[in-house]
Each structure stands twice: as C-alpha cells, then as structure tokens.
Amino acid sequence: EAGVTQSPRYAVLQEGQAVSFWCDPISGHDTLYWYQQPRDQGPQLLVYFRDEAVIDNSQLPSDRFSAVRPKGTNSTLKIQSAKQGDTATYLCASSLGTGDEQYFGPGTRLTVL
Amino acid sequence: GDSVTQTEGLVTLTEGLPVMLNCTYQTIYSNPFLFWYVQHLNESPRLLLKSFTDNKRTEHQGFHATLHKSSSSFHLQKSSAQLSDSALYYCAYMGYKLTFGTGTSLLVDP
Numbered sequence: 001e002a003g004v005t006q007s008p009r010y011a012v013l014q015e016g017q018a019v020s021f022w023c024d025p026i027s028g029h030d031t032l033y034w035y036q037q038p039r040d041q042g043p044q045l046l047v048y049f050r051d052e053a054v055i056d057n058s059q060l061p062s063d064r065f066s067a068v069r070p071k072g073t074n075s076t077l078k079i080q081s082a083k084q085g086d087t088a089t090y091l092c093a094s095s096l097g098t099g100d101e102q103y104f105g106p107g108t109r110l111t112v113l
Numbered sequence: 114g115d116s117v118t119q120t121e122g123l124v125t126l127t128e129g130l131p132v133m134l135n136c137t138y139q140t141i142y143s144n145p146f147l148f149w150y151v152q153h154l155n156e157s158p159r160l161l162l163k164s165f166t167d168n169k170r171t172e173h174q175g176f177h178a179t180l181h182k183s184s185s186s187f188h189l190q191k192s193s194a195q196l197s198d199s200a201l202y203y204c205a206y207m208g209y210k211l212t213f214g215t216g217t218s219l220l221v222d223p
Contacts, residue, residue, distance in 0.1 A: 033211075042203050042213035043158065056210060091157055099146065099207055104157035 002026070004105035006092050012111045013082045021077045021108045025094030031055075033102060034067055034077050035091040043091055049075065050098060082112045115140045117206045117214035125220045132176075132191040134217045136204030139185065146207035147180055147187040152216075153200045161202075162189070194221045 005024045013019055025032045031050050035043035046065065047057040051072035060067065064083075069075040079086055089109045093102040116139045124134060138145060146165040150158040164171045164180040164187065171178055176191045187204060199221045204214040 042205075042216045044213070045210050048210070101160050101163065102211060104159070107157050 004092055004094050004103055006090075006105040006108055008108055009106060010109050010111075012113065014113055015083055016081050017112075019079050019082060019110065021090050021092075021110075023075045023077070023092030023105060025073070025075070025092070026103055029094035029096055029103075030072070031095045031098050031100070032069055032075050033093040033095075034075070035093065036088045037091055037107070038088040046077070048098075055098070079110075082110075084112045086110060087112050115142075115206055115208040115212050117204050117212055119202075119204050119214035119217050121217045122215070123218045123220065125222065126194055127222050128196055129193050132189070132194045132198065132219065134189040134202050134204075134219065136178075136187045136189065136214060137185050138187065138204075138206045140206060140208055142208055145180070145182070147178075148205040148207065148211070149176070149178060149187070149189050150203045150205055150213070151200050152203065158203060194219075196221050196223060 007022050011019050033048040034046045036046050037043045047060045047067045048055050049069040052069050064080045067077045089107040091107045092105040095102045118137045120135050149162040151161045152158045162171050162173050162178050167182045178189050180187050201216045201218050203216045206212050
C-alpha cells in the first residue's frame, strides 16, 4: 500500500513569492491534515479535512495561507505571499478517521530567504 | 486547553543503558488518547506507541509506555538503548486534534 505522498520535497523562495504544496493521502483515508514543523519544534496543526470539508482551520494564517481538498482525496496548501517566518517543513498526514492513527508524508522543506 | 509537556530537550546516554523519556499532559477530557511518535533525521514522524487504557502497558519495537491517568503521565521506556534509537521522540495527545509536545532528542553513544 502506498503511503502519503507530497510534492515538492524542497522549495526555496524569496519573501513575497507564492508556493503550493500538494498531498496525496493513503487511499481510503477520509481525514487529511496539514502540519507546520519549524526547525527544532514539534509539528503544529494548521488545518484538517474530513472528506472535502474543513473541520478545523483555526491555526491557519488566513491572510496568506489557504488549503483545499475539493474531491476529498488530494489536497493543496498554498502560501500566497511567503515570509521568512514561514520557513519550516510542511507535513501532510492522513488517517482512516478522525482520532485514528495518522500516517505522515515525507514533508516539504520550505526555505524563505 | 490541552497541552503536552516533555521536560527533557536532550537525553544522551550510552548504548545498553535504559531509556526513560518523560511525558505529562493536561486535558479536560476524561478519556485521553496518548501517542509516542519517533522522527529520525530527515524523516517524517512515525507512530511508535499509542494508548487510551489506564494502567495498561503497551509495547512496540522494544519500547513500552503505560498511561497513568492518576498522574497524567505516559513516559516512554526501553530497557537497553541501541545506537539506532537516536532520534527525536514526540509525545502527543489526541483531544479534538493531535497536540504534540516539544520533543526530546535522544542521542545514544557507543
């Protein structure tokens, strides 16, 4: 069974540029999560979906970040105007249902110069 | 709100010695679900252990932990550390979302 896949694996931007991250969860998993993991810190939840619906996006900086999961499968996380403080690894995870074990993808390591 | 505390930022020990990484939590929920995740260098977090049963030991890959609701603790232990155990260990609590602790870096020396 394929795991969670993410692309790109790395991104380097100048401040003010936009970037999109893509995530393909494990087939059959209805819940998908996006985490931000700054260097030397634990993952911090940004947003999560059950199917195509956003369940919690309270930690997503809504002025610059957006996330969608239009068909309840793949998901895209977008940063509209990146800041140096956005430098982190962005992890996607999926689970069979909310509260079940989460499986993490390899992450996208973002550097904003 | 919910929180998870890992008191040690770095634990360094010699191969063969026992491992104990501390984890305590705070929550309003009476039935917490606790996890330990391990993250090796340049890899993503991977589930190591999980438990929601009070006073029941759970084991995996030589590691074990017991959820103690009376002390709100879920400490991770292993009887004999191996070099390959060197990694970041995160304790996490599932309330309405998965909340991670700050992590403990375990460094095992030969």
